[in-house]
Amino acid sequence: MAPETFEQRMERACKDRDIPGAVLVGGDRGRNFRYEKAFGYRSLKDLSNPDPMPLDATMWLASCTKLIGTITALQCVEVGLLDLDKDISAILPELGQLQILKGFEQGPDGKDKPVLVENTKAITLRHLLTHSSGLGYDFFNPVLMRYRATQGITPSLKLINPVKEAFTYPLLFAPGEGWEYSVGIDWANWAVERVSNMSIEQYMEKFIWAPLGIKSMTFHPKTKSACMEKLTDMSVRSGGQNPIFGIPADPEGKVEYTDDRVWNLESSTISAGAGCYGSVIDYQKILQSICANDGQLLNPRMVNEMFKPQLSEASRKAWMAMLAIPEINQLYGVLPQGIQTDWGLGGCLIMEDLPGATKKGTMAWGGYPNLQWFCDRSAGMLGIFGCQISMPGDLKAIELYREWRKELYKKSGTERL
Incomplete structure (x- = not known):
């Protein structure tokens, strides 16, 4: 029997309700290799006839908004x-x-x-x-x-x-x-x-979204019918929530529909740290621009500054102490214990090669409902894994993201760099 492919693994995970569905978009900075695929379901509300996940699904980007907010500043x-x-x-x-x-x-x-x-x-x-x-x-x-x-x-x-x-x-x-x-x-x-003298939405529309041809992003999805029509429903893992850290109490529980959207869709004001909605396929355009250092969003010198370690020694020690707490590390996407990291302007900086995965200097972060992104300038690779599970630090989603990231490097031919 032939070994299971990554795509078959993803389809099985969705069928078994390990995750509800996901959109995965990645590639290389030269646009010679690209991966984009949707798996599973946009909603689990009707299990007898679940909606397929579209490639351009609208998702709550949560803390993935922080990279965009950093670029505006x-x-x-x-x-x-x-x-x-x-x-x-x-x-x-x-x-x-x-x-x-x-x-x-x-x-x-x-x-x-x-x-x-x-x-x-x-x-x-x-x-x-x-x-x-x-x-x-x-x-x-x-x-x-x-x-x-x-x-x-x-x-x-x-x-x-x-x-x-x-x-x-x-x-x-x-x-x-x-x-x-x-x-x-x-x-x-x-x-x-x-x-x-502009609102953040006006600013991002003019200086970030329009230059990259991004149409899906907004802080007010209810004002854009196309966004609402494609809005992904939220799912929750059965078994409840860890009362202290907010991660799933039972990592083996099945995901199921929830009407709790977590973030307030009715908010009249904007959170540039967590409030943006949009498609993963559009978010990848931002990662592409930064990884290619193409000058569309920032000049090359400023992009280089983004990827420099920024923390003082005291702040770096405090950050590393956070990662030493397993539950908090899980919230942040599970970094190998003891690996040297810092913080850049936009995300966490991984300061060592991860064998079989990203290279030293990779910037990475994610968003509350289990989105994960990375930008590896050394290998010229980037990608975002988009999911909508309402408790952060979901081990099933994290495992699949890691498998996909390795698959990207393998398929692109950069795994040996």
């Missing part, structure tokens, strides 16, 4: 509207007012009272883009959850409040002295709005 740096290393509070005075949360003490009523101290260090755009500003996510960080409880607020990805209000809370550490996955790119893009 770097474009403003190129034309002198922003500076990577100046105090950003000149443009975002709200950040200059933030204090550092040092802990809690018990008040006279027996309730938590936050202990806040003055921040004496400037927050820079570089800090915001590399998650080293001291900001966090209140719905991911237990310390910020505890702080929010003192305000009578329960953090949520639904973002019922205006996004800026929802993303305003104390720093967890002084800028440059730690690492915490954060709302920094949202704040960076509010700076873009102020210096460009």
